[in-house]
Structure formats: structure tokens, C-alpha cells
Amino acid sequence: MTEPLDLTLDELRLELAPQIALAAMFDGWSDVALASAAEVAGVDPAVARLAFPSKGLQGRAMDMIDAWVASVDERMEAEFADGRLDNMPIREKIRTLVWFRLESIEGLEESLSRAMTVQAMPQNVADTLKQGWSSADKMWRLAGDTATDYNHYTKRAILGSIYAATLAVWKSDDSEDKAATRAFLDRRIEGVMKFEKLKGQFLGKDREHFDVARFLGRLRYPQG
Known part of the structure; x- marks a missing residue:
């Protein structure tokens, strides 16, 4: 398995997407779900946010859904x-x-x-x-x-x-x-x-x- 630090941002989006979807059951498609997925994957939350760059909660939510x-x-x-x-x-x-x-x-x-x-x-x-x-x-x-x-x-x-x-x-x-x-x-x-x-x-x-x-x-x- 490729280490998170070795992934491009596009690859990181796909790597995090299933875990974000899992977290979204409880936290919605939110920054909280993104932070939870990043923690599970061992990724700095700041780096994870770079992989979903749209501004605003709804823009980032669509980024995460698109990655899923x-x-x-x-x-x-x-x-x-x-x-x-x-x-x-x-x-x-x-x-x-x-x-x-x-x-x-x-x-x-x-x-x-x-x-x-x-x-x-x-x-x-x-x-x-x-x-x-x-x-x-x-x-x-x-x-x-x-x-x-x-x-x-x-x-x-x-x-x-x-x-x-x-x-x-x-x-x-x-x-x-x-x-x-x-x-x-x-x-x-x-x-x-x-x-x-x-x-x-x-x-x-x-x-x-x-x-x-x-x-x-x-x-x-x-x-x-």
C-alpha cells in the first residue's frame, strides 16, 4: 500500500474518499468527516483539506462526494x-x-x-x-x-x-x-x-x- 505522503493530491482524494463516506454517516459531508478520515489514514488534516480545495462547506462537500x-x-x-x-x-x-x-x-x-x-x-x-x-x-x-x-x-x-x-x-x-x-x-x-x-x-x-x-x-x- 502506498504511504499517504507519497500520494499526489488527486491520489489522496481517492484514498480518503471511502473513509470520508463512512464518516459521513454520522457527520455528514463535512470538515469533521474529512478530519476523521485523515486521522484514520494518518494524514495531516491540513494536507487533506488541500485535496478538497473548494471554498465553503457545500463546495468542499461536493468535492468529497465527487471523490467518492x-x-x-x-x-x-x-x-x-x-x-x-x-x-x-x-x-x-x-x-x-x-x-x-x-x-x-x-x-x-x-x-x-x-x-x-x-x-x-x-x-x-x-x-x-x-x-x-x-x-x-x-x-x-x-x-x-x-x-x-x-x-x-x-x-x-x-x-x-x-x-x-x-x-x-x-x-x-x-x-x-x-x-x-x-x-x-x-x-x-x-x-x-x-x-x-x-x-x-x-x-x-x-x-x-x-x-x-x-x-x-x-x-x-x-x-x-
């Missing part, structure tokens, strides 16, 4: 770097990746709830969307997606919304083995598969000139 999300991203990428997803159907790849992320933060439902409260603040919404987009992009890349056209954007937007909705269910799910969340995720993925089929039928020969906004508008306001 990034640490889950990193763990996911390391876990599936062996190519085990290659022979799975696409829906199983996505289900596996999403569920791995949920299992990675098991026991931290309170920390997640507090994080989502911070993320929902008006000044943080843009950064929250960026976090979701980045994680969705990493999941699609691990799933083998190489699309560079409109599909690149629609897939990530849709998966980001599925993941966010599933997190919201998961954090309050007290069913055995999170069965309610599993069922919710399966329904959402099945809905996307139907959407993709409908989209393919809708596009026909105009696939290369597909207008996402126009398509969604027609779904919402079908022509008579």
Missing part, C-alpha cells in the same frame, strides 16, 4: 478489466455493472442519502449531472460500447437516469437482499430495451439523420 463517486468508478473499472463482461447480453452487462456499484457502497445508505441532499442543491445540479454522465460513460465503455453518433449521447443520458433512479430506490430499500431494488432495476432496463427497439423501428432509413429532440417530442406529442 470517482473511487467507485475506479473500483468498477479495476473489477471488470478482465473482460468477463464480453460474452454477456447487453442488458446483463448493464445490470451487472450497476449492481456492482450498489454493492460497493452497501451499508452506506445514510451517507448516500446525505450526499443526494447536497447534490440536489441548485448550485450543485450541474456538477451532479456531470458526475452521473461520467459514471454512465465508464459503464458503457466497460460494456463494449463504441458508438460515436447520437447513440453515444442517448445511451449515456438514459443509463445515467436509470442509475440515479435506482440509487434513490436502493438507499431506502429495506427488503431482503434489496429485492425491491433488483426488481426496479430490471423493469427500468427492460423499458430501455423496448425503447431501443421502438427507436430502431422509428428511424428506418433515416438513422444517420436522427434528431433526438424531434424524436422525443413525437413520443410525447404523437401526431394524430
Whole structure:
């Protein structure tokens, strides 16, 4: 294990993030949680604060949450770097990746709830969307997606919304083995598969000139 003093500030952010998340169950995403994580890691609190440089309590809270999300991203990428997803159907790849992320933060439902409260603040919404987009992009890349056209954007937007909705269910799910969340995720993925089929039928020969906004508008306001 690399000693804290040998880490760059970016590396230190990722090193501290899981411990900060643990402390956030009791202290919120606060300087107290950061100081607690630094003590556990044997890092000078002043140095730890340098790794989360945003000014103000909410700015630093978003820094810490972003590092937590990034640490889950990193763990996911390391876990599936062996190519085990290659022979799975696409829906199983996505289900596996999403569920791995949920299992990675098991026991931290309170920390997640507090994080989502911070993320929902008006000044943080843009950064929250960026976090979701980045994680969705990493999941699609691990799933083998190489699309560079409109599909690149629609897939990530849709998966980001599925993941966010599933997190919201998961954090309050007290069913055995999170069965309610599993069922919710399966329904959402099945809905996307139907959407993709409908989209393919809708596009026909105009696939290369597909207008996402126009398509969604027609779904919402079908022509008579």
C-alpha cells in the first residue's frame, strides 16, 4: 500500500474518499468527516483539506462526494478489466455493472442519502449531472460500447437516469437482499430495451439523420 505522503493530491482524494463516506454517516459531508478520515489514514488534516480545495462547506462537500463517486468508478473499472463482461447480453452487462456499484457502497445508505441532499442543491445540479454522465460513460465503455453518433449521447443520458433512479430506490430499500431494488432495476432496463427497439423501428432509413429532440417530442406529442 502506498504511504499517504507519497500520494499526489488527486491520489489522496481517492484514498480518503471511502473513509470520508463512512464518516459521513454520522457527520455528514463535512470538515469533521474529512478530519476523521485523515486521522484514520494518518494524514495531516491540513494536507487533506488541500485535496478538497473548494471554498465553503457545500463546495468542499461536493468535492468529497465527487471523490467518492470517482473511487467507485475506479473500483468498477479495476473489477471488470478482465473482460468477463464480453460474452454477456447487453442488458446483463448493464445490470451487472450497476449492481456492482450498489454493492460497493452497501451499508452506506445514510451517507448516500446525505450526499443526494447536497447534490440536489441548485448550485450543485450541474456538477451532479456531470458526475452521473461520467459514471454512465465508464459503464458503457466497460460494456463494449463504441458508438460515436447520437447513440453515444442517448445511451449515456438514459443509463445515467436509470442509475440515479435506482440509487434513490436502493438507499431506502429495506427488503431482503434489496429485492425491491433488483426488481426496479430490471423493469427500468427492460423499458430501455423496448425503447431501443421502438427507436430502431422509428428511424428506418433515416438513422444517420436522427434528431433526438424531434424524436422525443413525437413520443410525447404523437401526431394524430
